[in-house]
Amino acid sequence: MLDQRFSRLYNNPCTYSGLGLTHGLKRSSCTPFNRVQSVLSEVYSADKVSNGKKIDSSGIALLIRKAYARRLDSAVQFNQASRPDLAGKEQQEADLLARFLPPLLPEAEVDRILQDVMTEQVSKVQDDPRKSIGRIFKAFYARVDRASVDSDLLKRRAEALLSS
Numbered sequence: 471m472l473d474q475r476f477s478r479l480y481n482n483p484c485t486y487s488g489l490g491l492t493h494g495l496k497r498s499s500c501t502p503f504n505r506v507q508s509v510l511s512e513v514y515s516a517d518k519v520s521n522g523k524k525i526d527s528s529g530i531a532l533l534i535r536k537a538y539a540r541r542l543d544s545a546v547q548f549n550q551a552s553r554p555d556l557a558g559k560e561q562q563e564a565d566l567l568a569r570f571l572p573p574l575l576p577e578a579e580v581d582r583i584l585q586d587v588m589t590e591q592v593s594k595v596q597d598d599p600r601k602s603i604g605r606i607f608k609a610f611y612a613r614v615d616r617a618s619v620d621s622d623l624l625k626r627r628a629e630a631l632l633s634s
Contacts, residue, residue: 509537509567531572531617538567575618577627583613584627603628 512533516525525533541564548557575583587609591602606628610619 509534528615528617534567534570538564574620580619580624581627584610588631602632
């Protein structure tokens with residue numbers, strides 16, 4: 471069941487024996503399986519919220535990316551609180567989740583697409599920069615899968631281009 475849900479992300483029937491997950495299906499005490507189980511429950515919850523439809527691969531990737539960011543943030547906070555044991559555990563979970571993530575678009579590709587979108591949106595640019603950025607994001611995400619772009623990078627690049 472776990473393998474089927476995450477294999478939707480890559481659209482192939484992967485077996486995750488290299489990650490130790492198939493072994494975790496047989497033994498409930500397997501650590502990697504327990505680490506991914508919380509993300510899987512988020513996927514099931516998102517399925518229920520979407521009125522019986524299963525969320526697509528992009529939605530699953532976004533959920534995994536958010537879980538990955540939470541683990542990294544937790545690891546930093548545990549290190550600041552002088553708890554390296556807990557920080558190490560969170561870092562291991564983040565490393566495991568990173569194996570499921572598709573690669574992000576390179577910065578150069580984001581810049582190129584953003585430039586194209588900006589040239590199209592020049593006539594529609596408004597006085598209010600928030601509305602302009604909203605239109606740019608909407609046009610950008612119409613061309614690119616939301617899960618394949620770092621949203622913070624996109625925001626920084628768009629603001630820099632608008633201010634210049």
